[in-house]
Amino acid sequence: MEFKGRTWKFGPDVDTDAIIPARYLTTSDPAELAEHCMEDAVPSFPPGFKQGDIFVAGKNFGCGSSREHAPIAIKAAGVSCVIARTFARIFYRNAFNIGLPIFESPEAAEDVCDGDELAVEASTGIITNLTTGRTYKSAPVPPFMQEIIAAGGLINHVAAKLGRG
Amino acid sequence: MAMTITEKILAAHAGKDQVVPGELINARVDLVLGNDITGPVAIKEFNRIGAAGVFDRERIALVPDHFTPNKDIKSAGQSKIMREFAREHKIVNYYDVGRMGIEHCLLPEQGLVGPGDLVIGADSHTCTYGALGTFSTGMGSTDIASAMALGETWLKVPESIKFVFEGPLKPWVTGKDLILRIIGDIGVDGALYKAMEFTGSTIANLSIDGRFSMCNMAVEAGAKNGIVPPDQITRAYVEGRCRRPYRFYQSDPDAAYAKVYKYDATKIEPQIAFPHLPENCRAVSDAGHVEIDQSVIGSCTNGRIEDLREAAKVLRGKKVHNNVRLIIFPGTQDIYLQALGEGLIEAFIRAGAAVSTPTCGPCLGGHMGILAEGERCIATTNRNFVGRMGHPGSEVYLSNPAVAAASAIMGRIAGPWEVE
Numbered sequence: 001m002e003f004k005g006r007t008w009k010f011g012p013d014v015d016t017d018a019i020i021p022a023r024y025l026t027t028s029d030p031a032e033l034a035e036h037c038m039e040d041a042v043p044s045f046p047p048g049f050k051q052g053d054i055f056v057a058g059k060n061f062g063c064g065s066s067r068e069h070a071p072i073a074i075k076a077a078g079v080s081c082v083i084a085r086t087f088a089r090i091f092y093r094n095a096f097n098i099g100l101p102i103f104e105s106p107e108a109a110e111d112v113c114d115g116d117e118l119a120v121e122a123s124t125g126i127i128t129n130l131t132t133g134r135t136y137k138s139a140p141v142p143p144f145m146q147e148i149i150a151a152g153g154l155i156n157h158v159a160a161k162l163g164r165g
Numbered sequence: 166m167a168m169t170i171t172e173k174i175l176a177a178h179a180g181k182d183q184v185v186p187g188e189l190i191n192a193r194v195d196l197v198l199g200n201d202i203t204g205p206v207a208i209k210e211f212n213r214i215g216a217a218g219v220f221d222r223e224r225i226a227l228v229p230d231h232f233t234p235n236k237d238i239k240s241a242g243q244s245k246i247m248r249e250f251a252r253e254h255k256i257v258n259y260y261d262v263g264r265m266g267i268e269h270c271l272l273p274e275q276g277l278v279g280p281g282d283l284v285i286g287a288d289s290h291t292c293t294y295g296a297l298g299t300f301s302t303g304m305g306s307t308d309i310a311s312a313m314a315l316g317e318t319w320l321k322v323p324e325s326i327k328f329v330f331e332g333p334l335k336p337w338v339t340g341k342d343l344i345l346r347i348i349g350d351i352g353v354d355g356a357l358y359k360a361m362e363f364t365g366s367t368i369a370n371l372s373i374d375g376r377f378s379m380c381n382m383a384v385e386a387g388a389k390n391g392i393v394p395p396d397q398i399t400r401a402y403v404e405g406r407c408r409r410p411y412r413f414y415q416s417d418p419d420a421a422y423a424k425v426y427k428y429d430a431t432k433i434e435p436q437i438a439f440p441h442l443p444e445n446c447r448a449v450s451d452a453g454h455v456e457i458d459q460s461v462i463g464s465c466t467n468g469r470i471e472d473l474r475e476a477a478k479v480l481r482g483k484k485v486h487n488n489v490r491l492i493i494f495p496g497t498q499d500i501y502l503q504a505l506g507e508g509l510i511e512a513f514i515r516a517g518a519a520v521s522t523p524t525c526g527p528c529l530g531g532h533m534g535i536l537a538e539g540e541r542c543i544a545t546t547n548r549n550f551v552g553r554m555g556h557p558g559s560e561v562y563l564s565n566p567a568v569a570a571a572s573a574i575m576g577r578i579a580g581p582w583e584v585e
Contacts, residue, residue: 013353013354013442015548015550015551017530017548017550017551017552018550018551018552021530021552022231022529022531022553023530023531025202025231025232026232026237026239026240026242027239027243028205028206028209028243040551040552040557041551043557059354060353060354060387063353063354063387064289064548064550065288065289065529066203066286066287066288066289066291066303066304066305067202067203067305068203068206068287068306068307069202069206086354086357088354088357088387089358089388090289090303090304090305093304093305093308094305094307094308097305097307097308098307153307154307154311155210155213155307155310155311158214158311159213159214159215162215
């Protein structure tokens, strides 16, 4: 499972209100949420954004609310994965549950610049900066969690296992 | 082996004699909570699981409180999804407009959560119930959907951090100021993935409402839960109120903590968290001249009777500044009635405040007090992120109720001592 894309760089403590402002939480439609992803944090986003691009951020990404709409909005916007120094606890859980791959890597969070092209291998946790040639480590995603991501989230994964998928 | 109160509650719900930090457990849950933002997503996921029904219709609480009374057609649709699910599954603890309250004020008040319980909710401020010696934590909708079907959830046992406060509080200092001071010191990720345990003589003398405010904002330091050791104050609150048997757990004296912070409570002043993070704290006396356009008193952090009494003490016989809108939200219908009976509501209205039915509305920029570009608000709520209460160019300052009331009178951030 490999992800490749351009880096969109964010600072520390990106909160869930920045990811998807509460004024849009009257819907849970992923496409509608995606339209407003990061609009208060980066008013110019998403021109230039391509499907598969990668978010790289500082510490405590996704702090604040428990809204699952936050990882849903990022995933539906076409972001292939999020790399951060650390993730807020509820966001971390929600991301896997809805099938958004995330990687904790202080090294990458420090070194990667906005616009760098990255390649991330989920099974090894190795992040390669294709722009600079540097590599960074993160914890590999265990096989069962890769299965959850491949299925598109925990419920799909459970349903498939139960033979209902 | 010695354990903390958090570890003991988790062990009991995992059917184990002991647990250690870092251990992954599958735990039985006593109550599962959803609201009108997270509930509809959980219901959609629940229906996709294909479960025959909910695990226990008495152990699920559904509270439409965020965009209610519904502000528009879309939010009305979200509430309708919850209402229909509650009827279909005969959910006992469904609270509609007119009988509801802000979820984290309502559930303890109605006796749905008690000491020793393990509670999960699809709202980050579910950690509020730690005030009763409960383990409670926020999760997302998918986790809640699965718990509604199974009555259990997986958890990683957190390390605990102990905060010890000693000594009497200065006038106008509340639980809100203690938790803001902590977040100011350790930062918004200072307790990431950890349990925060609040103890010491100050906490032993702190009211139950003050304890709710403290545990409520544990998530603002990144914590999994906040918890206060249950005592006589807890007992006085839960006795005759809790609908299920409860149990007091206490940390062992030799339990292990990742860190211990000690505070001389006599030195702590009323706090203000400046934009745009709850960690940007300073004493009210160091706030400088900050003019405000709006003051909001209420929310799951500070919408309880003691909070309203504090606000009324400051507002009675005074007038809200010409340039300020003061909006006050009692946390539940019962709190509203109690405040009416005590004459607090009349004092608010005579001072020039708008008093509202319970709702989370303004706290998250939902409705009932949205800020325009460039506007400033002082609020007794819990978050002051960019755009939290409206336009991304607006600002939110967090404080306790007496400070928010005094600021409404003065038209700028002010201490209650300035209007006495």
